[in-house]
Amino acid sequence: MSQELISGTIAGILGDTYIGEMEDSALLELPGPRIAMTTDSFVVDPVFFGNGDIGKIAVAGTVNDLAVSGARPLYLTLAVVLEEGFALADLRRVLRSVRDAAIAAEVKIVAGDTKVVRRGEADGIFLNTTGVGVLERPFTLSSRALRAGDRVIVTGFLGDHSIHILSLREGLGFEQRVHSDCAVLSHVIADVLDICGDGVRCIRDITRGGLGTVVNEFAQASAVAIELDASVLPIRPETAMAADMLGVDVMYLANEGNLCLVVAAEETEAALKALHAHPECARAAVVGEVVAGADAGGAGTVRMTGADGRVSTVELLYGAQLPRLC
């Protein structure tokens, strides 16, 4: 594939979603001076999975990262690294996913780049998307804003994306029963913020590191403690079974379309109602509460009460992450 063929293919498939000129800077107008900016590379293996592919993840991941910061996602760049020999038909399929996800997220692809490396120097296709969104709300979401009494909400089944990918990769046979949750959630987040305003303290996309990492970072940033109730955590039995087989803890598995929100107690019902209006968040539930550090294990700690009433600490795990889940 020549550079020109690839550039032409990209521009052709992205269509109206693509307003940039490949290779050049895009000149853009912003509706306001306060922006959010984020970047992510995507190396998911396999490239295609049950209900998504690297193209969908690349758009959803970056759009969700912007949206959870309170921004309205506007512009994405798309950079492609291709291994020589990657099939043109597969590239087209990935690009159609990019286009469809960009349409769903109401963002434009404004600039692109393609690099081809020789066989064996990459694995199929890697993508990078970098996004800019505009901050238009009069309040700011922050992991430092948590207060005792706030509720912790999770919007979907924990670990599904990771188990789907790992099952495909390892041939475990769970991939038909546990699907990836990969989804664009910017419209969901906008709804919740429209309804609950600054009653929403903070939102995080549960990706690398899983819920265990998100809540620990929240607790540390706000110098509070968080108490989770294991009996209400949304976990599919098949996911729990697969995680057991793989020797991994669902609390630390990545999702790609699952949010953790911390919301003021009085806004919790409104937030859940707004979330339940979206099929991707039909399982949204309160899974825990923010408490003063002195009342629990100390500021920055997360504890979880098991179904048997036993309390354990949810540690902030360091160390190797599972590779290439996104």
Next chain:
Amino acid sequence: MSQELISGTIAGILGDTYIGEMEDSALLELPGPRIAMTTDSFVVDPVFFGNGDIGKIAVAGTVNDLAVSGARPLYLTLAVVLEEGFALADLRRVLRSVRDAAIAAEVKIVAGDTKVVRRGEADGIFLNTTGVGVLERPFTLSSRALRAGDRVIVTGFLGDHSIHILSLREGLGFEQRVHSDCAVLSHVIADVLDICGDGVRCIRDITRGGLGTVVNEFAQASAVAIELDASVLPIRPETAMAADMLGVDVMYLANEGNLCLVVAAEETEAALKALHAHPECARAAVVGEVVAGADAGGAGTVRMTGADGRVSTVELLYGAQLPRLC
């Protein structure tokens, strides 16, 4: 290397240049609503070369892309894909280059991402930088703005970066005599625009596709013809010799710190003076002129007069590019 070690290393080495929070969206203030945005992935092989490395190229390339669009570069994101086993010492060296180039370019790194893939699934290290700059000038540079009588300026020796890298890779022995020209040129471009204003029609960083591609794209975009004088093109004898050995044409080789400017005739002397004030552009020279299509080979064509007086067409080449020069 764990994810945390890598993130810590990145934040530690980038220091004050780094204002983002790895993994999160950066919240930024822009001085104006009109922005330029561009993205590039970098896969240069070898990672380290005579007078630069992938880190320097990744910053310089994106900063230069913003600057040639007339923007003042402000913010970069940095995404790293690492092959398992890539040495931490090498990562640190790359990051120091990123930091030094960001300081030289007066940009901040505002967000980052790191993905580790297994051995054999990438080749050492790949980077992506995506940049945002603010458009503050009352005029716009455009490849559609060329008029008959404008002069074409090239600021440095053609092909040096490519020959340096290819010589290193193929063991040709030219790498000590032909160095990469990789350089941040945003300050040079700002000077020229300050002095010549909209007398500057268009600027392009001569990268992939070389001067031959740049001038053809200019000629087509403005529906004019361009006439080049081969006898004044800045080409080192060693570069010409190496290109001959490799069977490649210097006109299509990439640089990483070489500009092609099209400037109104009456601003040419001022532009050259401004360029010569910078050591990176000490060799800046007029190499051609824009003419009406009807007076030459037709709109969109580029012709070059050789030292022997023979006129040839500089074609817009399609087809395979040399891999991994940047």
